[in-house]
Amino acid sequence: MGDEASRGSAAGRTSWLNRVSPFLASLRGYDTTRLKKDLVGALTVTALHIPEGMAYAQLAGLPPQAALYSTPAALALYALFGSSRQLIIAVSASVSVLSAATVGALAQQGSPRFVALTAALALVAGAVAVLAGVLKLGRVAQFFSSSVLSGFVFGLALIIAIKQVPKLLGIEGAKGGFFERLGFILTHLGQTHALTLGVGASSIAALLLLGRVSRRIPAALAVLVLGIAVSSLLHLDAKGVAIVGHIPAGLVPPQLPDVGLGDLVKLLPGACGIALVAFAEAIGPARMFAAKHGYEVDPNRELVGLGAANLGGGIFRGFGMGCSLSKSAANDQAGSTTQVSSLVTAGLTLLVALFLTGLFRALPEATLGAIVVVAILGMMDVKALVRLARLRRADFLGAAVALVAVLAFDVLPGLLIAVGVSLFLTVYRASKPRMSELGRVPGTLDLAATHRESSAITLPGLHVFRPEEGLFFANATSLRDEVLARVRDAKAPVREVLLDLELTDDLDVPGADMLAGLHEDLSHRGITLALARVHAPTLRFLERTGVLAKVGRQNVYPQVSAGVEAWMAHHESQAWQEWRLIRDGLYLLRSRVDEAGAALHGEERHRQEDLLLRLDDADTRMRELLRNLPHPASDDDSRSPTH
Incomplete structure (x- = not known):
C-alpha cells in the first residue's frame, strides 16, 4: 500500500508539473x-x-x-x-x-x-x-x-x-x-x-x-x-x-x-x-x-x-x-x-x-x-x-x-x-434563424427533421420545432419571427407549438423575454406553447423570470415524445397520422414482447402468447381503420412494418 501511495503521489506531482510547464511533457522520448x-x-x-x-x-x-x-x-x-x-x-x-x-x-x-x-x-x-x-x-x-x-x-x-x-x-x-x-x-x-x-x-x-x-x-x-x-x-x-x-x-x-x-x-x-x-x-x-x-x-x-x-x-x-x-x-x-x-x-x-x-x-x-x-x-x-x-x-x-x-x-x-x-461573423451566423420542424419516421417512434427526412410524418395541429443553436439575444427575435411565420403559413390550423430546447444550456434575459412574448402571440391566436427537453439551469431561469408561470409547468415535458403523447391524449381528432403513430407503437411493443418470449416457460409463456394474440387483433383492427381514413397520397400504408 505504501509503495502504491508513493507511486500515486509521484504521478500526481509529475502531472501537476506537466500542467505548470508543458516543456517537461515535450521532453518525453528526447534523444x-x-x-x-x-x-x-x-x-x-x-x-x-x-x-x-x-x-x-x-x-x-x-x-x-x-x-x-x-x-x-x-x-x-x-x-x-x-x-x-x-x-x-x-x-x-x-x-x-x-x-x-x-x-x-x-x-x-x-x-x-x-x-x-x-x-x-x-x-x-x-x-x-x-x-x-x-x-x-x-x-x-x-x-x-x-x-x-x-x-x-x-x-x-x-x-x-x-x-x-x-x-x-x-x-x-x-x-x-x-x-x-x-x-x-x-x-x-x-x-x-x-x-x-x-x-x-x-x-x-x-x-x-x-x-x-x-x-x-x-x-x-x-x-x-x-x-x-x-x-x-x-x-x-x-x-x-x-x-x-x-x-x-x-x-x-x-x-x-x-x-x-x-x-x-x-x-x-x-x-x-x-x-x-x-x-x-x-x-x-x-x-x-x-x-x-x-x-x-x-x-x-x-x-x-x-x-x-x-x-x-x-x-x-x-x-x-x-x-x-x-x-x-x-x-x-x-x-x-x-x-x-x-x-x-x-x-x-x-x-x-x-x-x-x-x-x-x-x-x-x-x-x-x-x-x-x-x-x-x-x-x-x-x-x-x-x-x-x-x-x-x-x-x-x-x-x-x-x-x-x-x-x-x-x-x-x-x-x-x-x-x-x-x-x-459569429453573431451574424447565430442571428440567422436555423430551425427544424420535427416529424416521426414511419415505422418508428423516432423524430427527425422534415427537411432531412422526407418521409417524416407530422401530426395535424401540432408543430414541433427545434432551434439548431442555443437561444440567446442574437437569434431570439429571428427565431420568434420564424415560428410565427411557419404557423401563419401552415396548411392546416395549428393548435399547439412544441419547442425542443435541448441546445439551450444557458438562457439569457432576451431569450426568456422572447419565449414570454411568443407565448402571448400564440395565445392570441388560440395556440398553446409547450416546451420540451429544458435543461435544469434554463428551467430555473424561466421560473425566476416568470415565463414558466405563463407557459404553465404542465406544458413543459422531459422529452419531445412525451409532449407528442400529451397532445394526442388531450385532443380527440385521432387523424390518420395519429393512428399510424399508435399502430407503429403497438408494432414496436409486439416486437419487444416477442423477443422476451424466448426466455419464458410454462404459465408465463401462455400469458405472453395471449398478449401477442391481442396485439395482433388490435393491429388488424387498426389496419382496417387506417384503410377507411383519408390520408396523404405520399404516405402509403404499405410502408409501415408488418409481422
Whole structure:
C-alpha cells in the first residue's frame, strides 16, 4: 500500500508539473537526434535574433543593447511556461512600435524616465497576460476565426517583408505603414544600389536552393556565415553595402523600474494592447506549428508563457516581448522539435552579449533581409486564401478584411478589426434563424427533421420545432419571427407549438423575454406553447423570470415524445397520422414482447402468447381503420412494418 501511495503521489506531482510547464511533457522520448535539430534551430535563431533585436530595440525607443538585456530571460521563461514547441517569443516589431507609442506619450525618448517606463510597461503587460491565462481567458481565441487569422498572419508577414525590401535594394528612408513604405520603394527604385541588390538576390537564391537540396542543411545559418565571410573578404562595406556594424556588449542585473502607481495606471491601456497583440500574433502561428507537428497548444498556457516572457523582459530593463514570425519560421525550418531550442538560444544570446558581438559586424544587411523574407514565406499562405475563396466566400471575405486592415491601419487597429470581423461573423451566423420542424419516421417512434427526412410524418395541429443553436439575444427575435411565420403559413390550423430546447444550456434575459412574448402571440391566436427537453439551469431561469408561470409547468415535458403523447391524449381528432403513430407503437411493443418470449416457460409463456394474440387483433383492427381514413397520397400504408 505504501509503495502504491508513493507511486500515486509521484504521478500526481509529475502531472501537476506537466500542467505548470508543458516543456517537461515535450521532453518525453528526447534523444540526440532531436537535440541536434534543436541546436541547429537555436543557432539559426540566434544568428537572426542579434541584429534584428538591435533594430527592434531602436523601434521601441531604446538603445540597441537593450535587446541583449531582455531577450534571454524572455526566451527561457516562455520555453518553460508556453505550450508551443517551435514558437519564438522574443522581440516583435509590432509590440516594439506599440511600446514606443505608449511610453512616448508620457516621457521624452532617450531619457532615463522613458527607459524606466518602457520596462514598467513590459511588466504590466506581462502581469495582464499571466492573469488572463490563470483566469482561463484563453477562450477568447475561440472568437479568432481561423479564416480571419490566416488573413491576419498573412498581413503581418507582408509588413515584415516590406521592411526588409529596402535592405535588399540598398534604399534608405522608407518609413510609415505598409502602403507608405511600398510607395516610397516604388518611387525610389532608381536609387537601388546594384551591389547591395546582388548580395540580397544571391542570398535569396542560395536560401531557396539549399532548402530544395536538403532540409538537413541549415540554409539560413549557412547563408549567414557565407555572407559574413564574403563581406569581410571583399570589404563590401567600403563599396557601399550596408552592414550591421558595431553591436554594444554587456548585461545588467535584474531590477524593478522606479515608477509610481499613477504611472502604472497610465500604462495599463497600452499594456492591455501589448498583451492582446502578442497573444494574437502568437496563437495563429502556434496553432499552425502544432497542427503541422501533431500536438496541441493551450491558449491559456500561451497567455501565461507570453506573460512570463514580458515579465522577464521588463525586470531586465528591456521592453515588451511578442511572437517573432520570422524567427519562429526559421526555427521550424531548421527542424526544431522542442522548446530546448529557445533555452539554448537564451544561453547563446548571453554568450554573444558578453563575448561575441563583434562576429556580426561584417554581416550585410541585405543578407539578413533575405533570411527574414525567405523565413516568412511560409506565413504567406496563398493556397489557404484560394481555398477559402473556392469553398466559402464569407470566410474568404473575413480573411481579406483582416489582411487589408493590418496593411492599411497597422497591427493593433488591424487586430481589433480582425477580432471585430470574427465576432460579427459569429453573431451574424447565430442571428440567422436555423430551425427544424420535427416529424416521426414511419415505422418508428423516432423524430427527425422534415427537411432531412422526407418521409417524416407530422401530426395535424401540432408543430414541433427545434432551434439548431442555443437561444440567446442574437437569434431570439429571428427565431420568434420564424415560428410565427411557419404557423401563419401552415396548411392546416395549428393548435399547439412544441419547442425542443435541448441546445439551450444557458438562457439569457432576451431569450426568456422572447419565449414570454411568443407565448402571448400564440395565445392570441388560440395556440398553446409547450416546451420540451429544458435543461435544469434554463428551467430555473424561466421560473425566476416568470415565463414558466405563463407557459404553465404542465406544458413543459422531459422529452419531445412525451409532449407528442400529451397532445394526442388531450385532443380527440385521432387523424390518420395519429393512428399510424399508435399502430407503429403497438408494432414496436409486439416486437419487444416477442423477443422476451424466448426466455419464458410454462404459465408465463401462455400469458405472453395471449398478449401477442391481442396485439395482433388490435393491429388488424387498426389496419382496417387506417384503410377507411383519408390520408396523404405520399404516405402509403404499405410502408409501415408488418409481422
